[in-house]
Amino acid sequence: MPPKFGTSGLRGLVTELTDDLVAEYTRAFLTACPHGGAVHVGQDLRGSSPRIAEAVIGAVRGMGLRAVDHGVLPTPALALASMGAGQAAIMVTGSHIPADRNGLKFYLPGGEIAKSDEAAIGAALGSGSVSAELGEFVREAGAVPAYVARYVDAFGSGALKGLRIGVYEHSSVARDALADALGQMGAEVVRLARADHFIPVDTEAVDAETREMLKRWCADHALDALVSTDGDADRPMVVDASGTLVPGDVLGPLVARMLGADVICTPVSSNTLVDQLGFGSVIRTRIGSPFVIAAMEDAGGKVVGYEANGGFLLGFAADGPAGKLAPLMTRDCLLPIVSPLAMARAQGVSLAGLLSELPPRFTAADRIAGIATEASQAFITELTATAEARAAFFVRRAEEVGLDLTDGLRVSFADGSVIHLRPSGNAPEFRCYAEAESVARAESLMRETLAAVADRVG
Structure with missing residues (x-):
């Protein structure tokens, strides 16, 4: 699957995040979005991150802009530094997903990009111009302190x-x-x-x-x-x-x-x-x-x-x-x-x-890895279509009393429990969230539901 925007930036297999593709997305970002004249660049500790960060920095300088290299640092520390300077930032990270994948998180001078910015970046792919003069390069060590x-x-x-x-x-x-x-x-x-x-x-x-x-x-x-x-x-x-x-x-x-x-x-x-x-x-x-x-x-x-x-x-x-x-x-x-x-x-x-002072509502969440996004989405579409389809899948649950389709399928039941199913936005994974009156009950609901999903989709 080629790199694409998910819930938290651009993600893809390391083998597909080539230097040329990384540079193309960097140029598209700088063409479509405000940057304040400089881009702050950070990276996580994946083995692929130094190479990808170098490609980002090269593309930034190639457009005549100042590249500020922060090296390895937390994403919020990079954002704090770039927003404080009124400038853009790009974090090289795949967050929590396995090391065979990586990604880019883009920040405007005012903060994270919006979904509309993602669309603008996609539309600008291939249109970024290269400057005749390389932009300045500086290293910065003060963001973490x-x-x-x-x-x-x-x-x-x-x-x-x-x-x-x-x-x-x-x-x-x-x-x-x-x-x-x-x-x-x-x-x-x-x-x-x-x-x-x-x-x-x-x-x-x-x-x-x-x-x-x-x-x-x-x-x-x-x-x-x-x-x-x-x-x-x-x-x-x-x-x-x-x-x-x-x-x-x-x-x-x-x-x-x-x-x-x-x-x-x-x-x-x-x-x-x-x-x-x-x-x-x-x-x-x-x-x-x-x-x-x-x-x-x-x-x-x-x-x-x-x-x-x-x-x-x-x-x-x-x-x-x-x-x-x-x-x-x-x-x-x-x-x-x-x-x-x-x-x-x-x-x-x-x-x-x-x-212990909080209301007794408990959640549990986990995922099944290796399920293609298309298969996950088809399954969610099937359950969304009719109450009969949901009743057949949630056969051992209490009566359905609420349905929320804001993001995936979230079903509330008469016993107060909740089950929420959705494909991951970052990787080929299927996620399940469960809520109930006790930790044990929430964990049990989540495990039972994921097992049922694996039988149907896995």
Whole structure:
């Protein structure tokens, strides 16, 4: 399958992301979109990323523009730097997907590109002009310290004092920044499992083996919490002292409450507990940060956004415990990691104790890899067509009481459970989200449904 735009930028097989194709997309981006005279370039730790970043930089300079090379850094740190300079950015990353794939995330001077920008980039392919004079090339090393300082200044040097926090380093570009930030806020940091090869960590669908590993580390190292991110660090992973994962769509409402947000924008797949927390309004979108950002821009005011993967977007100038937090309209991992830990410490409770105060709604999510997008979409179309088709597939479920087609197929049942099916927007995968009144029930629903999908589509 040739590279294409999904829910988070351009993605494709490394073998198909040739230097010529990368350069063509870079030129199309700079032709179709504002750039502020320079492009900031970052990359994740995949083996293919240095080569692709070099192709991006060459194309930027070839158009006579200034290329600012930040090297390896978290995506939100790159966005913070480029937006602060009023200039464009391109992050070379495939996020959480396997190392045989990679991609490009494009940023305008004001933030992430919208779906309309993706269409404009596609229309501009092949039309970018080359300048007679190469643009300037500079290296920049200050973006990560500035990103860390953003949160240390907002939360204070004692926000996490007394907490023993593990950092699952793997191949996350944030592994050093995360440890630095937590340490500067007073935590005792235990660094775990640094990898010299790329590991595709999906914070929204953590496999059973990894969950057991995380639980074992929490016990062996007497941790108060354990944290990590996906490959490019725009999605958090948070685990409590017992080794239980805290879903991203639970972290999101906690952060929103701490910051005093009035309006929540979140995809239709997110946990419905947010609807019971007294926010001014909750706006549901299709899955993908461009849709969340569009809803945030339309809503205005004290608005935030988050996704089920945990990426959090701040749309207003908020007050942290120790200082101001400027808006950052791109998915971030550090804010949803630090906020609940700081809240729990300030209240004198454990992270699990903090979570116990929330409405008892629990989600589970996973995916089947290797299913062609066309097959997944055909199956969703079949179920969408008639209630009889859905009843035949969900044969052991309670009566259907609600249907949402905002993004894929989301069915609500009379027993309060929810099952949401959709093809992945980034890879040949089929995703399932389940929601119920207990963790065990949500996990069971999700596993049963994926097994049924595999029998039909796999």
